Amino acid sequence: MNYQEHKMMSNYKKNKAANKAWFIISTIFVCFGAFLMLFPYFYMIICALKTPQEVISGSIINNFWPSDPVWSNFIDVFCGNERYPLSSFNLLDAMKNTLIIEVLVVPIGTFVSTLAAFAFAKMRFKFKNVILIMLLVSMMIPYAAVMLPQYRVFSDMGLVNTLWPLIIPGFFGNVGMMLFLITTIKNVVPDSLIEESRVEGASWFRTFIRVVVPLIKPAIVAQVLFWFVGIWNDFFGPSVYLTDPSLKTVQVAIMMLNATASQASIDMPFLMAAAFMSSLPVILMFIIMNKAFVQTNAMSGIKG
DSSP states (O other): OOHHHHHHHHHHHHHHHHHHHHHHHHHHHHHHHHHHHHHHHHHHHHHHTSOHHHHHSSOTTTTOSOSSOOTHHHHHHHHOOSSSOTTTOOHHHHHHHHHHHHHHHHHHHHHHHHHHHHHHHHOOOTTHHHHHHHHHHHHHSOHHHHHHHHHHHHHHTTOTTSSHHHHGGGGGOOHHHHHHHHHHHHHHSOHHHHHHHHHTTOOHHHHIIIIIHHHSHHHHHHHHHHHHHHHHTOOHHHHHHOOSGGGOOHHHHHHHHHTSSOTTTOOHHHHHHHHHHHHHHHHHHHHHHHHHHHHHHHHOSOOO
């Protein structure tokens, strides 16, 4: 082995050792960050297994794990207990009301948003840029600024204290989703595919269903997941429009549970159990949509 080859081999070993060291350091930082983000969630589960006295007595380090885990707390949030009967707190009804909003808003709103994104990205019509700018400007307006006139409209329609004020706006799509899909369609769907489909006699709608949607499925799945989580975690809208306890959504129900007693005497394990059980549909949705995202990302395309 000559000097040049020896030097190249030495540099290769040094680079390999350096890359391995950076990989180990990066892995440690990622694991530490993941621990910091997941620890509050794990601690919420641990608190749900304790008794109220164990939660308020001692520090986290000295009293971390429950001496006798109380698994019944996870059942009581659905079945009620002596302190919180179903008449005062019913998580099952709250989840049902939230799922009604999800089932009606997400499919219809996603279809409308995707169709509008296709129109803005690939079709030509008058005032397209003006309408798009208006939609962009609408995103700059805080919801608090339009809340009062929107509330008056729904009040005059007799829809306050129903789920419809939370459902009807979603029927017209999501501007954030639409803008994201516009960029995706422009980058992913070639104009040649659209022109070829049109030359073969397909209508714009058929081109949208058969050509565009299969190519942007991963983006649609990701946006559906974000929208689902956003509706599930929404507190402001339901707290404004819903006053009937039987119509409360998940976040409103948990906040009402938190407000039923002072911080000194609140049943913290029951509250933590309710928070954990309310998060399970979101976790399940993420698992399902994550698999769909990977599958559609690998299979997206036009089949001959």
